[in-house]
Amino acid sequence: MLSERQKQIIIESINVIDALGIQGFTIKNLAKAINLSEAAIYRHFKSKTEILCAVLDNFISISSDFLNSIRETDSGSLEKIKQIFEKLSANFSDNPAYVSIIFAEEIFKSEKMLSEKVGKILKRNNDVFNLIIEDGQKNNEIEKKVESQELTLMVMGAFRLMVKNWKMSDFSFDLKESSKKLFISIETLVKNNNF
Template sequence: MISERQKEIIDAAGKILTESGIGGLTTKKLALEMGFSEAAIYRHFPSKEAITLAMLEFLRENMQTRLSSLEPNLRVEDRFNAIFSSQFSFFTQHPHFVVAVFSDGLWEESDQINQAILALMQTKMGFLLPLISEGQSNGTFMADVSAEQMVHLVLGAFRLQMFKWRVSGFSFDLNSSGTQLIESILTMIKR
């Protein structure tokens, strides 16, 4: 669990990532943004990589908590909608996480960061795969494509939506655009 100060550092790092990308995130800039010395940063995190890892872990835990609290008695397609609605709402409020998760340069930083991003994807897949399998079993979703491949297609469309939002400078309403995307996906996968 991260401390309140570590969360503040993560948020400041996210702001720098949003403005300058992964190359612009330095402990010097972070200390300046926080209003204290670089040494103070190192009291909370041993490295820039540790800050990035904490950011990804915070996001994974937050997603786990948010998606675990969704109403389990809803119809399959309503739970599918609720998963993505929760994601779009979260990212609208915290756009710096979009930069952290959907930054191609981040993948090149370290194996630990790659593993943290994979854990994040597996957490999301852990909610979607059983849901899509359930929808295929009860006849809500078509079964011509395996549940795993359907998850890959859905997450690919989600990733593209998030990438478009990021490169547009967060200029369009992600909740509205995201809802349209998910409705289109449901149209395609429903029986």
């Protein structure tokens, strides 16, 4: 289990990366953010790589719980996608620093173990959407003229690009509102009307 100090280090690491980029993520800057000596950091993590690893594991565990809880509900496929959009946009609005971590896979290129972990996150998210959409097609809820993998690309891709635009614009629009609007558009396009 993670100690309180370790959790704090993870949170501040995300903040430092968000503010200064991966090049600004140094032990010195991290220690300054926590108001601790550099040496003290090493009482809680044995290396910088281990900190980055913990940052990713933290994200994996949070999003796993969330995705599983949605998959288990007995709502329809479109309703599930709507819930994912709502939850994710709410989370990012509350904690914008997370965006830097989640959409900047290149950050973790330094270590093979880290970039593999990121690859798995991306693949798992893809699989979750794909399963939901496949179910929707079987239930005649979602358009069947287009393969589920292509629909997944559009749904995930559009959401990711929206979040990226939000960040690049310095969070100048309401992400939750945009997210709602995007979902309605997606629903309009992919809903099966021939049934």
